[in-house]
Amino acid sequence: MCTLIVFYRLLEGFHVVAMHNRYARRGSFEEPPRVSKGRFKAYHPVDSSSKGTWVGFNEEGLFAAATDQHTGGPIHAYRSRGLLLLDILTGFSESSEAVDYVERELTKGYRRGNFIIADRKQAFHILKDERVEVTPIDPGVHVFTNLTLKGWVRTENVPEDLLKYVEMRRRRALELASQIEPKVVDRVIEELRRVASDHGEEPGRGSICYHGETGWYMSSSTIMAVAENPGDSRILYCPGNPCEGRFLDYSHILREGGGGAAGALAEVYGPRGRWLKSTRRVGSSPVGGLRSV
Numbered sequence: 001m002c003t004l005i006v007f008y009r010l011l012e013g014f015h016v017v018a019m020h021n022r023y024a025r026r027g028s029f030e031e032p033p034r035v036s037k038g039r040f041k042a043y044h045p046v047d048s049s050s051k052g053t054w055v056g057f058n059e060e061g062l063f064a065a066a067t068d069q070h071t072g073g074p075i076h077a078y079r080s081r082g083l084l085l086l087d088i089l090t091g092f093s094e095s096s097e098a099v100d101y102v103e104r105e106l107t108k109g110y111r112r113g114n115f116i117i118a119d120r121k122q123a124f125h126i127l128k129d130e131r132v133e134v135t136p137i138d139p140g141v142h143v144f145t146n147l148t149l150k151g152w153v154r155t156e157n158v159p160e161d162l163l164k165y166v167e168m169r170r171r172r173a174l175e176l177a178s179q180i181e182p183k184v185v186d187r188v189i190e191e192l193r194r195v196a197s198d199h200g201e202e203p204g205r206g207s208i209c210y211h212g213e214t215g216w217y218m219s220s221s222t223i224m225a226v227a228e229n230p231g232d233s234r235i236l237y238c239p240g241n242p243c244e245g246r247f248l249d250y251s252h253i254l255r256e257g258g259g260g261a262a263g264a265l266a267e268v269y270g271p272r273g274r275w276l277k278s279t280r281r282v283g284s285s286p287v288g289g290l291r292s293v
């Protein structure tokens with residue numbers, strides 16, 4: 001389950017700015033953004049069990065993200081969708097080529113989901129449900145959830161409350177994101193931090209900052225701004241609920257190649273998007289994340 005907001009080709013110099021609030025099953029764990037190396041270097045957080053990811057971009061400026069599609073379907077998959085996303089990020093520079101690859105791969109038996117793939121020129125949404133459908137994405141604000149409804153998508157097995165809460169989050173995310181003026185990237189990122197910790201009417205299963213009772217929890221929020229010059233891109237990551245935690249700036253991994261140079265500066269953001277302090281990083285975890293700020 002997830003809420004993903006994508007600003008596609010709205011900001012000058014940044015073809016993608018995205019916020020991905022991830023709701024994961026209790027008992028699953030993840031690691032902060034790091035660098036993976038294939039044909040291209042990719043920057044992304046990591047799901048601890050599959051070693052795949054749900055959002056990222058690479059040194060060629062290709063962005064990719066995934067959300068669930070909760071309409072049922074097989075639970076046991078031939079391979080994790082997170083690893084498929086990692087294939088895209090480490091192996092492709094053009095979104096159209098990545099889409100061809102994903103379409104071929106999805107015939108092999110992955111779980112249902114939504115995949116968003118974007119480069120500087122073109123972006124696509126791939127819906128994997130009972131069949132696979134590819135839709136081009138126009139420049140604009142787009143919201144994806146754990147349920148994409150199309151005429152052919154069957155929802156008779158989707159619980160009523162799930163439909164209700166997904167629609168609440170989708171509507172609220174679109175409303176808030178549409179109010180953001182897509183001009184200055186720092187300002188957009190600041191606004192997206194607020195959206196990430198939004199509760200709408202109240203914290204719960206229907207809020208963007210997700211507070212589930214059973215089974216699921218909010219594992220993280222990731223904000224990425226992908227620049228025309230990839231080195232100028234931005235990566236912010238907040239473990240857990242953004243209303244309680246803080247966003248850390250991981251943009252330094254773009255320059256450090258993954259391990260992290262000692263003494264890199266990290267900006268620390270509070271629950272309401274308030275800038276708290278700029279501090280010297282004193283250590284890094286084995287995956288290159290921030291351990292102490």
Ligand SMILES: [Zn+2]
Pocket residue numbers: 197198199203209210211241242243244
């Ligand atoms: Zn919250």
